[in-house]
Amino acid sequence: MSKVGILMGSKSDFEVVKPAVNVLKKFGVDTEVRVISAHRTPEEAHEYAMNAKKNGIEVLICAAGKAAHLGGVIAAFTTLPVIGLPVKTDMMGGLDSLLSIVQMPAGIPVATVGVNGGENAGLLALQILGIKYPQIAEKLVEYKEAMKTKINADDAALQELL
Numbered sequence: 046m047s048k049v050g051i052l053m054g055s056k057s058d059f060e061v062v063k064p065a066v067n068v069l070k071k072f073g074v075d076t077e078v079r080v081i082s083a084h085r086t087p088e089e090a091h092e093y094a095m096n097a098k099k100n101g102i103e104v105l106i107c108a109a110g111k112a113a114h115l116g117g118v119i120a121a122f123t124t125l126p127v128i129g130l131p132v133k134t135d136m137m138g139g140l141d142s143l144l145s146i147v148q149m150p151a152g153i154p155v156a157t158v159g160v161n162g163g164e165n166a167g168l169l170a171l172q173i174l175g176i177k178y179p180q181i182a183e184k185l186v187e188y189k190e191a192m193k194t195k196i197n198a199d200d201a202a203l204q205e206l207l
């Protein structure tokens with residue numbers, strides 16, 4: 046079965062990463078969750094990216110804040126799809142992280158979700174995996190149906206209040 050590698054630049058990013066881990070678990074996808082920093086442990090980042098494919102990883106999620114170079118550095122060393130997850134910061138509310146991740150030079154894309162968008166990072170990984178694994182694609186259809194049912198119920202409840 047599929048495996049998603051989830052990296053974060055610091056243990057302090059874990060709360061943002063958790064929703065990604067949770068949604069992947071909910072879909073029965075294995076995760077490998079690591080603290081690896083582009084700046085503080087660059088050798089580990091290089092080694093991880095170089096061996097990810099060989100180790101059965103199919104999609105990578107890289108969470109980082111501030112000068113958030115992790116996703117870009119990992120993407121430099123692998124052809125696996127890399128999803129960047131910008132972490133909110135005190136100084137700029139995460140705009141610093143977002144721009145550091147999303148503004149990649151041509152040739153090295155990092156598919157970037159919103160600031161603290163852990164669940165969307167997980168869902169995007171699932172959508173990528175869904176191309177190969179029909180059972181994941183089917184579960185995604187069910188997920189969307191459940192979301193639609195909830196929003197319709199919320200709308201109906203609101204009409205009752207007004």
Ligand code: RP5
Pocket residue numbers: 053054055056057058082108109110111132
């Ligand atoms: C980044 O610096 C990390 O991804 C984290 O978001 C930020 C702050 O790290 P800590 O100082 O909390 O370890 O590399």
